[in-house]
Amino acid sequence: MANFKFAKIVIIESIPDGQFHSGAALYGQIEAQLRHYERPVTCQYIAVKSRKEFRKEIEKVGKAATEEGRIPLLQVECHGNDDGLELLNGDRIPWPLLCAILFPLNQMTGLNLFVCISACFGAFLLKEYMVFNPAPFFGLLSATEEQGPDELFRGFSAFYRVLIETLDGDKATAAVRENAPKFYLTDVLGHFVRSYRAYLANYCTDEMYWERAEKVRQIDLRKAGTAGTIYFYYERLKAQEMDKIKNAMEIFFMLKQFPENVDRFPVTLADLGR
Numbered sequence: 606m607a608n609f610k611f612a613k614i615v616i617i618e619s620i621p622d623g624q625f626h627s628g629a630a631l632y633g634q635i636e637a638q639l640r641h642y643e644r645p646v647t648c649q650y651i652a653v654k655s656r657k658e659f660r661k662e663i664e665k666v667g668k669a670a671t672e673e674g675r676i677p678l679l680q681v682e683c684h685g686n687d688d689g690l691e692l693l694n695g696d697r698i699p700w701p702l703l704c705a706i707l708f709p710l711n712q713m714t715g716l717n718l719f720v721c722i723s724a725c726f727g728a729f730l731l732k733e734y735m736v737f738n739p740a741p742f743f744g745l746l747s748a749t750e751e752q753g754p755d756e757l758f759r760g761f762s763a764f765y766r767v768l769i770e771t772l773d774g775d776k777a778t779a780a781v782r783e784n785a786p787k788f789y790l791t792d793v794l795g796h797f798v799r800s801y802r803a804y805l806a807n808y809c810t811d812e813m814y815w816e817r818a819e820k821v822r823q824i825d826l827r828k829a830g831t832a833g834t835i836y837f838y839y840e841r842l843k844a845q846e847m848d849k850i851k852n853a854m855e856i857f858f859m860l861k862q863f864p865e866n867v868d869r870f871p872v873t874l875a876d877l878g879r
Contacts, residue, residue: 609717609743609774609792612675614648614765615666617659618682619692627723627758628652628682634762638769646769647675656696660706667710676714678721679707679742680761685724700733704741711742715863716793721764722747723757728789736800736857744792746778752787760785794870797857801850802878814842850877 614635618628632650639646653659670677684691689699698706711718720742722730727747734741746764748757763784768777781788818838825832832838855861858870 609719610676611678611717611719612646613670613673613677614646614680615651615677616649616680616682617651617653617662619653619659620683621693625754625758626682627754627761628680630758631680631682631723631761631765635765635769638766642769644769644772654693656692656698659692659696659698663706663710667713670710671713676717677710678719679710680721680723681727682723685722685726685729687726687729690722690724690727700730703730704733704738707741708739711740712859712862714743716740716743716859716866716869718742719744720746721761723761724748725751725757731789731791731796734796734800736797736804737853738856739859740793740857742793744790746781746788746790748785749787749789752785756785756787760788793858794872797854797870798872798876801853802876805846805877805879809846814839818842847874850874850879 616628616632616635618626620626620628629650629652632648635648638644639648651662653662666677666679669675681690683693689697689703691697707718707720718741722728722745725748728745728749730745730747734745746761748760760781763780764777767780768774771777778790781790815835818835818841821842822832822835822838854870854872858866860866
């Protein structure tokens with residue numbers, strides 16, 4: 606949590622009339638705290654009805670961030686299920702589409718976009734958070750299962766109360782765990798390491814490399830009538846694996862666009878179980 610920056614809290618809400626408007630309530634709480642502690646942080650509340658409006662407002666947030674130089678922390682308030690978000694008018698935003706909508710904003714912030722999703726199953730967004738594509742956000746805080754609006758509000762209320770009071774992300778997330786234990790927190794570094802370790806463990810074992818090496822060797826024998834030793838092909842596959850890891854890191858952490866991210870997100874082969 607300590608490895609990102611923000612100067613503005615943006616709350617986007619899409620909840621039907623007659624239901625608890627937790628985003629508006631959270632906005633009131635945050636505004637009062639910002640005034641009390643005299644923090645150099647602003648807060649913005651946005652109500653949307655449709656997917657089109659949601660996308661448009663995210664684009665406007667990105668434009669404002671670029672013009673003002675103020676990195677946003679995004680709070681999304683709506684209904685959700687394991688497939689994605691549901692907005693006021695019934696429009697849905699599947700998790701893959703949400704990743705696509707958030708990515709440009711994250712890119713504008715230099716991979717500093719922290720996203721809080723106050724919706725049931727919001728943490729399921731991680732299913733589409735692939736490490737072979739650029740990261741759609743720096744970090745995610747949301748619920749792992751179905752929760753009532755009061756439970757969601759209690760968790761995020763505690764998060765912002767402590768975050769604004771202490772300006773300490775670690776203390777703020779600790780407060781979430783105390784008040785809402787069904788919340789899940791992750792950042793890009795932890796997610797990359799866990800996901801890539803799982804990928805290597807499932808698809809890149811030594812046994813699999815020997816099998817692939819023999820298959821490639823047999824293909825060369827059929828095509829050229831000659832081939833190197835199986836050890837030669839094994840070593841070549843291992844070297845290619847290292848290149849793939851470096852390429853995945855470069856893409857996911859946007860290292861070419863933001864060279865400073867090399868130091869922000871250090872990953873070693875030991876971290877990946879290699």
